[in-house]
Amino acid sequence: MSKIRRSGEQSLAAAEPQQRGVAAVESAAAILDVLHKAQVPLGVTSIAKASGFAPARVHHYLVSLLKTGLVHKEEDPVRYGLGPFAIRLGLTAVDRLEIQHFSAPFLHELSTETGEASFFSIWSPAGPVIVRWEQGLRPLTVFARLGTVMPLLRSATGQVYCAWGPGVAVAEAVERALLQLPPSERAAERAACKVRTEEARRMACGTTRGSMLAEVSAVAAPVFDRDGHLAGVMTVLGLLQGFDASPKGKMAKAVRRVSRQLSEKLGYSDGDE
Incomplete structure (x- = not known):
């Protein structure tokens, strides 16, 4: 029986012409996959070790x-x-992910309630x-395009990622951001x-008042997935005048509440029923 089965398999393989691929594309994809999984920049030696290729x-x-790119x-x-092209490709894929579509009605609710602009972000290698x-x-002098990378050190959004984001990846990103500052300022900024x-952990939100963009305040809150991991961050922002950016203010209460609703939509439960 086994001989008959093998014979049949060989005949079937012979009947179906093998499709030839491009080995270089497959190798490049393997390297990109290594960089994606690492979530932090790697040296050639580390990439070679992870991919199995010679340096x-x-x-x-x-x-x-x-x-x-x-x-x-x-x-x-x-x-x-x-690089930037890989991130743009990733954003195209993100457009098909449930979480981005899930966030749309919640952002609409947040902006309708507060009258301010809002956005949803996810973590990427950048x-x-x-x-x-x-x-x-309400009128706003800035508009953030999809794909905009938010700074970790100067934004309310960044505060939330520092508080709940992927530990090693965030720590590496913070250190890279600190390297952009003059050496004399790094210790104080750290x-x-x-x-x-x-403070963000304690108040369950991040806040800024003109520190990233002049005349603009923002409040951000975490969104968790069903496993309790940070799925993304919801941020509301507006002009300093008339915008309550206090961690205990109405903006913070609104963004925390709506972010919690989105978390629950994703299956998250913190046990406080």
Whole structure:
């Protein structure tokens, strides 16, 4: 019986012509997958170890991936991460994910109630990325495009990711952001970031008043998935004048409530019934 089965399988394989792929594309995809899973920039040696390719081969592919924008390069030390084109491709895929569509009616509710603009962001290798925007009734001098990466150090959104985001990835991103500051300012900003993070955890929201953009305040709150992991962040923002950015104010209460409703939609329960 086994001989007959093998014979049949061989005949079937022979009858179906094998489709030839492009090995280079498959290798490039493997390298991109390594960078995606790492969530932080990696050196050539680390990429080679994770992909199973020789370092020289990895470097060869990275040259082309850099040219296409699928990968970006950081200096001192040299490390590689997913580039802007890869992020745009990811956002196209995100558009098909349930969470982005789930967020739409909740953002609409938040902006209708507060009269302010709001947006929903998710974590990406580049940091928090806006994937949904809702325009409010009140005039706003800024408009964030989909795909905009929010800063971790200067935004209410960033405070929430520092408080509940993927630990290692967020810590690495914070250190990269600190490197953009003058050396004399890094220690103080690191300490200030720790204080803001602890305050965000305590108040269940992040707040800013003109620290990211002049004349603009914002309040952000976490959205959790059914496993209790941070699924994204909901943020409401508006002009300083007339915008209550206090952690105990009406904006904070609204964004916390709506974020909790979205979390429950995703299956999250903190046990407080």
